[in-house]
């Protein structure tokens with residue numbers, strides 16, 4: 522292990538208590554996307570206290586920020602998220618017990634996500650300063666990953682245009698990196714406007730907006746036969762009228778459309794826009810589409826993934842206390858073996874069968890999944906089109922824990938998560954250090970990125986006049 526990396530690890534070890542406290546505070550704040558005021562301020566203040574120059578409220582989002590230290594090339598980015606999920610409030614106990622009814626909870630571990638990166642950025646700065654290294658470290662405070670794709674706005678406003686590589690960490694049940702891509706997505710609402718009338722006495726006077734919503738859905742459901750296998754189309758009807766004796770003058774549906782590549786997605790999306798127009802014509806109503814958010818598919822990077830895996834192995838997986846394991850065993854009682862096997866199988870990690878009888882992942886496999894597509898979406902994807910970008914996972918939860926569950930919320934605030942946080946911070950500091958000091962590795966990552974993106978040009982999936990929906994939670 523190099524002297525410089527050891528210096529960074531020692532800083533993280535010496536400040537372990539503080540780092541864990543910050544993660545636990547963010548867990549307690551449990552703030553929703555775009556209103557993570559306390560969480561983002563806590564992390565930004567800490568970076569500022571350590572000499573980072575912090576630009577707050579970037580890209581039209583009060584809770585987005587960029588913290589910069591150093592100067593010149595290369596510029597290495599570290600990302601952190603801190604948004605919670607609605608309705609998931611849960612105590613730090615190994616059984617289901619709400620902490621604050623109806624309130625949000627950290628079901629995706631973004632309390633750890635934001636703070637592992639913060640700690641890595643500070644440790645990296647300390648070691649660069651100490652050993653007089655050149656280059657720039659940027660920590661990106663990224664709001665609203667769960668619902669409004671905060672990073673896509675930050676990309677659109679050019680905040681990632683000068684970075685040479687970006688690393689990010691996500692809590693999970695496994696220590697690994699998948700080279701799978703994911704689905705590009707558009708989220709859109711269809712508002713139909715008709716005319717109200719007495720549905721019994723004068724139906725001929727009415728024009729039903731609900732009919733339009735239903736006919737549009739029928740049209741889309743017929744479209745399903747003619748889309749590529751990996752595409753996904755899902756909808757809900759948010760508003761369908763008030764009561765049966767009034768012809769609904771207003772109705773609204775909300776769609777997600779997903780496909781492996783942006784042009785495949787746009788082809789399907791435009792077809793759906795035509796179906797909406799057709800439904801409006803059929804019913805003599807009017808339709809207004811409201812674009813909510815969109816993101817790209819992920820461009821993986823094997824070069825950086827291998828650097829991360831090497832660092833994970835060199836640092837070594839965390840050791841757990843008896844108390845950690847006791848908690849883990851109690852949580853395990855709430856996850857059936859069918860659920861666990863289904864979760865492990867779905868991960869597609871090679872050799873997942875070996876994990877069935879384990880409580881916590883104790884392995885660090887080679888990066889896997891090249892050429893495959895996972896069926897979720899993330900705004901990390903849009904960053905991955907700007908520069909070589911990798912998000913890796915560390916075991917923060919016991920094997921079989923589904924994300925966005927009460928079990929995940931409980932675990933994100935206790936021992937195993939704390940250890941995962943410290944481990945991930947070291948891995949990120951070490952990898953960012955490699956990228957800052959090993960020109961050959963950085964060039965290889967860049968070359969790979971060029972090859973993977975080819976001559977495809979990134980165009981922001983969000984219309985230029987679309988602003989982040991800051992008041993969304995007031996509705």
Ligand SMILES: [Zn+2]
Pocket residue numbers: 629630631666691
């Ligand atoms: Zn997440």
